[in-house]
Amino acid sequence: MELALAPETLARWQFGITTVYHFLFVPLTISLAALTAGLQTAWVRTENEKYLRATKFWGKLFLINIAMGVVTGIVQEFQFGMNWSDYSRFVGDIFGAPLAFEALIAFFFESTFIGLWIFGWDKLPKKIHLACIWMVSIGTILSAYFILAANSWMQHPVGYRINEAKGRAELTDFWQVLTQNTALAQAFHTLTASFLTGGAFMVGIAAFHLFRKKDIRVMKTSLRLGLVTVVVAGLLTAVSGDTLGKVMFKQQPMKMAAAEALWDGQDAAPFSIFAYGDVSKGHNSVELSIPGILSFLANDDFQSYVPGINDTNKAEQAKYGPGDYRPIIPVTFWAFRWMIGFGMASFAIGLVGLWLTRKKFLLPQHLRVGEDEVPHLVLFRSKALSPRLSKLYWLVAVWTLGFPLIANSWGWIFTEMGRQPWVVYGVLQTRHAVSPGVSQAEVLTSMIVFTALYAVLAVIEVKLLVKYIKAGPPELTEADLNPPTKIGGDSRDADKPMAFSY
Amino acid sequence: MHLHDVWFVLIAVLWIGYFFLEGFDFGVGVLTRLLARDRLEKRVLINTIGPVWDGNEVWLLTAGGATFAAFPEWYATLFSGFYLPLLVILVCLIVRGVAFEYRAKRPEEKWQRNWETAIFWTSLLPAFLWGVAFGNIVRGVKIDRNFEYVGTVGDLLNPYALLGGLVTLTLFTFHGTVFTALKTVGEIRERARKLALKVGLVTAVLSLVFLVWTQIHGGDGASLIALVVAVAALVAALAANQIGREGWSFALSGVTIVAAVAMLFLTLFPDVMPSSLNAEWSLTVTNASSSPYTLKIMTWCAAIATPIVLLYQSWTYWVFRKRIGTQHIAAEAAH
Numbered sequence: 001m002e003l004a005l006a007p008e009t010l011a012r013w014q015f016g017i018t019t020v021y022h023f024l025f026v027p028l029t030i031s032l033a034a035l036t037a038g039l040q041t042a043w044v045r046t047e048n049e050k051y052l053r054a055t056k057f058w059g060k061l062f063l064i065n066i067a068m069g070v071v072t073g074i075v076q077e078f079q080f081g082m083n084w085s086d087y088s089r090f091v092g093d094i095f096g097a098p099l100a101f102e103a104l105i106a107f108f109f110e111s112t113f114i115g116l117w118i119f120g121w122d123k124l125p126k127k128i129h130l131a132c133i134w135m136v137s138i139g140t141i142l143s144a145y146f147i148l149a150a151n152s153w154m155q156h157p158v159g160y161r162i163n164e165a166k167g168r169a170e171l172t173d174f175w176q177v178l179t180q181n182t183a184l185a186q187a188f189h190t191l192t193a194s195f196l197t198g199g200a201f202m203v204g205i206a207a208f209h210l211f212r213k214k215d216i217r218v219m220k221t222s223l224r225l226g227l228v229t230v231v232v233a234g235l236l237t238a239v240s241g242d243t244l245g246k247v248m249f250k251q252q253p254m255k256m257a258a259a260e261a262l263w264d265g266q267d268a269a270p271f272s273i274f275a276y277g278d279v280s281k282g283h284n285s286v287e288l289s290i291p292g293i294l295s296f297l298a299n300d301d302f303q304s305y306v307p308g309i310n311d312t313n314k315a316e317q318a319k320y321g322p323g324d325y326r327p328i329i330p331v332t333f334w335a336f337r338w339m340i341g342f343g344m345a346s347f348a349i350g351l352v353g354l355w356l357t358r359k360k361f362l363l364p365q366h367l368r369v370g371e372d373e374v375p376h377l378v379l380f381r382s383k384a385l386s387p388r389l390s391k392l393y394w395l396v397a398v399w400t401l402g403f404p405l406i407a408n409s410w411g412w413i414f415t416e417m418g419r420q421p422w423v424v425y426g427v428l429q430t431r432h433a434v435s436p437g438v439s440q441a442e443v444l445t446s447m448i449v450f451t452a453l454y455a456v457l458a459v460i461e462v463k464l465l466v467k468y469i470k471a472g473p474p475e476l477t478e479a480d481l482n483p484p485t486k487i488g489g490d491s492r493d494a495d496k497p498m499a500f501s502y
Numbered sequence: 503m504h505l506h507d508v509w510f511v512l513i514a515v516l517w518i519g520y521f522f523l524e525g526f527d528f529g530v531g532v533l534t535r536l537l538a539r540d541r542l543e544k545r546v547l548i549n550t551i552g553p554v555w556d557g558n559e560v561w562l563l564t565a566g567g568a569t570f571a572a573f574p575e576w577y578a579t580l581f582s583g584f585y586l587p588l589l590v591i592l593v594c595l596i597v598r599g600v601a602f603e604y605r606a607k608r609p610e611e612k613w614q615r616n617w618e619t620a621i622f623w624t625s626l627l628p629a630f631l632w633g634v635a636f637g638n639i640v641r642g643v644k645i646d647r648n649f650e651y652v653g654t655v656g657d658l659l660n661p662y663a664l665l666g667g668l669v670t671l672t673l674f675t676f677h678g679t680v681f682t683a684l685k686t687v688g689e690i691r692e693r694a695r696k697l698a699l700k701v702g703l704v705t706a707v708l709s710l711v712f713l714v715w716t717q718i719h720g721g722d723g724a725s726l727i728a729l730v731v732a733v734a735a736l737v738a739a740l741a742a743n744q745i746g747r748e749g750w751s752f753a754l755s756g757v758t759i760v761a762a763v764a765m766l767f768l769t770l771f772p773d774v775m776p777s778s779l780n781a782e783w784s785l786t787v788t789n790a791s792s793s794p795y796t797l798k799i800m801t802w803c804a805a806i807a808t809p810i811v812l813l814y815q816s817w818t819y820w821v822f823r824k825r826i827g828t829q830h831i832a833a834e835a836a837h
Contacts, residue, residue: 067603070556071596077566078592081581088581089649092574093792097800100567103560104807111560112815115553123821163793168574170793435582437650446589453593457600464607488821497832501545502552502606 007443008434011083014447016416018075020409021454025069027408030144030191031198031233032062033137035225037130044130049476050217056480057218057473058202059133063118064464068457070111075450077103083443087423087433094160094171095150098178102146110139122499126483144194145187152183154424155415156251162427169427185247189240193343193411195233197404200346202226203353204401205469210374211394215472217372227354230400234347241340242297249298252425254312254325255418258332260294261287262308269294269306272333279329282310320426327420335414343407349400356385356393505801506791509572510774512804514767516568520561521632521670522677522759526752527551527558529678531598531625534618536675537682537697543690544618545831548602550685553822555602557815559595571800575649575790576774583643583651584635587658591628598624629674630667634658637666640716640766642784645777649785662715669712672705673762677755680739684748687827695743698751702740709736709758713765720769728765732758 036059043051077099080088088095113135120129153160158180159173171177206223209215249256257265261275263283271293277284292302299306307315309326316325356377367376367384376384377393385393423430479499484490530551538544551558570577581588597620605617641662644653679701683694713729721729739754770776774790777783791797 063603064607067600071599074559074563074595075592077563077570078581078588081566081570081577082585082588083582085578085582085650088570088578089574092570092577093796096567096569096571096574096577096792097796100564100571100800101803103564103567104803104811107563108557108560108807108811108815112557112811112818115556116818116821119553119822171796171799174796174799435578435585436648437652438582438585442585445586449589449593453596457596460600460604464604467608488823494824495829498549498826498830501831502548502602 005440005444007083007438007440008431010440010443010447011434012430014083014443014450015079016413017447017451017454018072018079019416020412021458022069022072022076023408023412024405025065025072026144027190027194027197027404028201029062029066029069030137030140030194031229032058032065032201033133033140034195035198035202035229036062037133037137038225039221040130040133044126049481050221052476052480053215053473054218054222056476057468058222059117060468061201061205061465063114064461064468066114068461072454082446083435083438084423084433085435085437087428090168090428090433091153091424092168094153094157094169094177097171097174098146098150098153102143106139106143106146110136110143113139119498119500122479122484122496123489124483124487125485128487129483141191144190145183148186148190149178149183152180152186153177155186155248155419156180156182157424157427158182169424181247182251185240185244189237189244192233192236192240193404193408195229196237196343196346197408199226199229199231199233199350200404201401203230203350204398207353207394207397208469209472211391211398213374216374218473220371220375223353223357227350227357230346230350231354234344234350237343238347241343245297246299249306252419253307254309254316254327255332255415256298257307257309257312258327258329258418259336259414260306261329261333262294262306263310265305265307265311267295267305268292268303269298271297275333277329323421325421327418332414332418335410335417338410339407339414341407342403342410346400346403346407349396349403353393353397355379504787505794505797506572506787507772508801509568509791509797510767510771510787513565513569513572514764516561516565517767518760518763520558520565521674521763522756523558523561524555525629525670525674525759526677526681527555528625528629529674529676530682531621531678532629532671532675533678533682533694533697534625535622536701537679537690537694541614541618542828542831545606546686546690546826546828547682548605548621549826549831550682552602554818556599557818559599562595568800568804572792572797573774573785573787573790574792576785579645579649579651579775579785579790580639583645583653584638584658586655587631587635591631594624594628598628626671630671633667633670634663636670636763636766637663637712639775640666640769641719642776642778644779645775645783645785646779647783649783649790652779662712662719665708665712665715669705669708669762672701672708673755673759676701676705676736676739677752677759680743680748680751680755683743684752685825687825688829690827691825695746695748698743699740702736702743702755706733706736706740709733709762713762716765716769721765722768725765725768728761728768732761732765735761 036055039051039058040055043055113132117132117136120132159171159176160169161172163170202222203226206219206226209219210223260272261277261284262269268291270289270291272287272289274288275284276286295304295306296302313325356379357375363378364382367378369375377390378384419425421429423433530547534544534547538547601617601620605614638658643651644657646652679694679698683691683698710733713732717726717729735754735757739751742751742754772787773784774787775785
């Protein structure tokens with residue numbers, strides 16, 4: 001009981017809850033901003049109305065999401081000071097800079113241009129309005145980069161020295177913090193996973209409409225865009241995940257050994273599919289694994305040696321002094337599997353979908369459909385899937401939209417919990433990072449308040465999303481098709497209602 | 503001038519920017535109850551700040567991030583020390599942001615009314631609490647030798663800080679009222695001007711007492727000048743409002759905010775968070791700041807990025823320069 005309610009435990013739970021929750025919205029924001037911008041670009045270039053309707057539809061869902069992403073992000077910035085004041089004192093010299101850069105360079109950008117985009121439909125000429133959503137998209141990506149650079153420094157501190165007199169870490173090379181391989185690999189992996197998330201979101205919702213045979217023209221375009229995004233981003237997520245994994249094997253061998261529940265180091269180490277073990281004794285009692293794969297993941301070599309949990313723990317004890325340097329093995333092990341499993345499941349479903357709905361030149365004449373018809377799902381050359389199987393695919397496709405969200409959450413739980421007991425790897429332990437002056441009651445209060453508030457907002461958000469998803473793309477109005485030619489709006493309609501108002 | 507002094511000034515600038523900008527959107531939030539007579543007018547008010555409130559709020563996030571980077575000790579002591587009031591502010595900002603975005607997304611009256619209630623309270627509470635927080639920072643709080651806040655929440659609710667809270671609340675409301683007069687058209691504009699006089703007089707009295715108290719507590723020549731500028735600008739803003747010069751009135755109420763916040767920072771310097779227990783334990787620009795290297799990088803970033811931010815944020819205000827009236831609000835409730 002003591003331990004369960006210790007301020008450190010509570011602060012960690014709060015950070016976990018608020019961060020995982022925040023990150024439900026982040027990848028959707030990043031990807032939907034770019035995808036919406038892409039659709040709006042198609043509208044401006046082709047003047048095909050289906051693209052404008054798609055822009056309005058996905059833009060609305062994007063806005064419902066970004067609202068939550070923005071407000072939950074405020075907590076992220078302030079809780080370092082609130083719950084982790086000793087961490088802030090120790091690393092602020094380094095860790096604060098990317099956060100300040102994020103606010104000054106990326107966040108201003110994103111927040112200002114989102115306002116212009118939301119309210120700008122009847123205030124800005126078409127191309128300038130389009131530029132605004134691209135600005136938002138650039139802002140979201142820059143924002144992600146700075147935050148990931150900061151997190152990468154916690155995974156693998158570089159470009160710093162310890163100032164003994166001041167009792168803190170100090171920055172010596174900011175460029176190295178921004179461009180170290182951990183930051184590059186994490187950014188690559190996070191951004192590709194974000195697009196996998198947005199792609200799957202599009203696929204799921206488009207499949208829902210196509211299954212009900214509603215708004216076919218817009219939804220077919222969306223499905224296509226979603227599927228291509230899922231497949232390309234899914235592939236790149238796997239590649240970047242492999243790159244990040246190799247970096248981690250070098251920088252945090254304990255995390256990767258724990259990911260595999262590989263207790264003792266060995267040559268030609270296997271990739272474990274399932275394991276059940278005894279953490280206190282340090283071995284697995286049941287295990288199902290594929291030989292050699294882990295060695296390949298770590299070193300591109302099926303025969304190479306991979307160190308295990310027990311060896312690494314001993315090595316860290318020798319380096320950092322007595323203690324237990326193992327994370328919670330079952331959490332790390334399963335989190336790693338859920339991340340890969342759910343992420344790759346959505347990729348596979350996308351790949352199948354892309355083949356099933358392939359375009360006409362790969363299809364025989366009788367299976368081709370017009371622009372206002374739902375595509376046949378065609379597995380083999382000349383025969384569409386049975387209605388039952390078609391229905392099954394559409395259903396699975398709808399469910400896919402949640403898979404990357406689950407994968408993302410487990411990915412963060414894996415990488416953060418896998419680094420324990422360190423908050424900054426090899427430099428500062430989590431138990432030394434909490435606020436000494438903040439009481440148990442205070443942390444408990446804020447944890448309960450945030451959890452309850454977030455739960456209520458989740459219900460509201462999901463209900464709102466469902467409402468707008470069901471409503472489908474809006475019909476276009478006269479004003480939509482006649483955007484202003486002057487900045488600030490044309491004077492001819494000075495007394496007309498605004499195209500968008502709160 | 504040392505870099506940590508430069509950063510003290512820059513942090514002050516960020517807070518000034520935040521209070522100048524979010525000040526009027528907090529004020530408009532309060533006006534949804536104080537000024538609006540029906541729900542249509544509430545919508546007019548909300549839409550005057552619709553495109554800009556989010557960008558305004560980033561000034562706070564930047565102030566927070568910059569404090570973390572430039573004065574880690576200050577950031578750590580402040581945010582862990584003022585834990586519960588800050589929690590209330592965070593909850594308000596979360597609900598407020600969602601309220602703006604979600605209010606019009608359903609046509610049901612109950613849904614919309616709930617969010618309108620939320621907008622009022624989540625504008626009022628932070629407007630008050632920021633004043634309390636700054637009152638306490640300037641007054642000094644119980645900080646021990648390890649820079650830890652050792653007081654209680656009750657200690658933060660002292661008369662001086664509470665008065666500070668009332669000053670920010672009324673000042674932001676006044677700022678929001680003259681902003682409304684500047685940004686609206688029709689009957690609501692006339693009523694905003696009438697209300698500005700009443701709110702402005704209350705603000706003037708409260709501000710005068712608070713700023714003089716501050717001056718006696720720890721002021722010097724420079725802070726006295728700021729005090730005089732703040733009070734004079736407020737009186738001038740009221741006069742401009744009376745003769746119907748709305749642009750001037752808004753600019754002058756802005757000057758009041760700039761001068762009043764500047765005065766607080768001038769009183770503070772070279773401390774950033776004085777200890778009321780022992781002057782030796784106060785956080786100062788020297789003992790709370792980051793290393794010169796970090797400050798140098800940050801200075802470059804700020805020097806390049808800030809003018810660009812100011813440029814495109816000003817452009818936003820120019821794009822949405824037209825006044826809004828009830829005729830501009832579309833009849834259908836949901837979008």
